Amino acid sequence: MKSNPPLELSYGLATCQFGNVVIAFADNCVHYLSFCIIIANAYDEIRALFPSTKLSMDETKTKLLTDIIFSKNEPIAVCPHGTPFQIAVWTALQNIPKGTTVSYSQIAHEIGKPNAVRAVAKAIGSNNIAFLIPCHRVISKNGGLAGFKWGLELKKQLLLWETNNL
DNA sequence: ATAAAGGCCACCC
DNA sequence: GGGTGGCCTTTAT
Numbered sequence A: 001m002k003s004n005p006p007l008e009l010s011y012g013l014a015t016c017q018f019g020n021v022v023i024a025f026a027d028n029c030v031h032y033l034s035f036c037i038i039i040a041n042a043y044d045e046i047r048a049l050f051p052s053t054k055l056s057m058d059e060t061k062t063k064l065l066t067d068i069i070f071s072k073n074e075p076i077a078v079c080p081h082g083t084p085f086q087i088a089v090w091t092a093l094q095n096i097p098k099g100t101t102v103s104y105s106q107i108a109h110e111i112g113k114p115n116a117v118r119a120v121a122k123a124i125g126s127n128n129i130a131f132l133i134p135c136h137r138v139i140s141k142n143g144g145l146a147g148f149k150w151g152l153e154l155k156k157q158l159l160l161w162e163t164n165n166l
Numbered sequence B: 001a002t003a004a005a006g007g008c009c010a011c012c013c
Numbered sequence C: 001g002g003g004t005g006g007c008c009t010t011t012a013t
Helices: A044-049 A059-071 A084-094 A104-110 A117-125 A152-164
Strands: A008-016 A019-026 A029-036 A054-057
Touching (some): A008 A029, A008 A059, A029 A044, A084 A104, A084 A117, A104 A117
Parallel strands (some): A008 A054
16 A cells, blocks of 8 residues: 555444445545455454554444445445555546446556556455445456455345346 | 566467 | 466565
8 A cells, every 4th residue: 555544544343235344434435345254353454454543443433334335325435545556447446337347458448558457457356445446347358257355246246236226 | 676476358279 | 168478566575
C-alpha cells in the first residue's frame, strides 16, 4: 500500500446473506470490506493492512453499514488504498454497471494499458474492498468465472443476486 | 537488484 | 481440447 493510510478507523464484524463481513470505515467511507470465513482471524488483515492506524470497534455502525450495502442495496463511498496502478484498475471496476460483467482485457483497455492483462488480474485480486469495488464482475473472456478470493461459488452468488436486485 | 508469480489471453498444435 | 509464451505489476529473495 502506497497511499497515505488513515489515522483512525472504526471496524466491526456483521452478518449478511452471504455470510460474515468485516468492515473498516471512517466518516461513512468504507476503507476495507472482506467476507470472513474464520471469525477468529476476522481482524488480522485490517491490522496488517493498516499497521499504524488507530482502530476502534464499532459493531453498531458496522451493522448499519452492512444493512445499507447488502439489504438496502444503496451506494456508499469507498476509500481504496493502493498503488497508482491498482487505484486505476479499481476505479475502472466501479464503472461496471451492476448486473453486467466484463473481461480482464476490457479493464486493461479501459486504463490505457491493453497489454497489462495479467497485471490487471493481479490488481483485481488484491482489491481490499470486496463487493463495493466489484471485482466479482470481472470474468474470463472465454466465459469462465476465473478466480475469486473467497471461492467461485460466492462469486456466482454475488452476480446472481445483483442481476435479481437491479 | 533480481527473480518469480499471477483471478489472463492469443496463438499454436 | 491442451500446452506455451509474453504482456506488466507486485512481492519475495
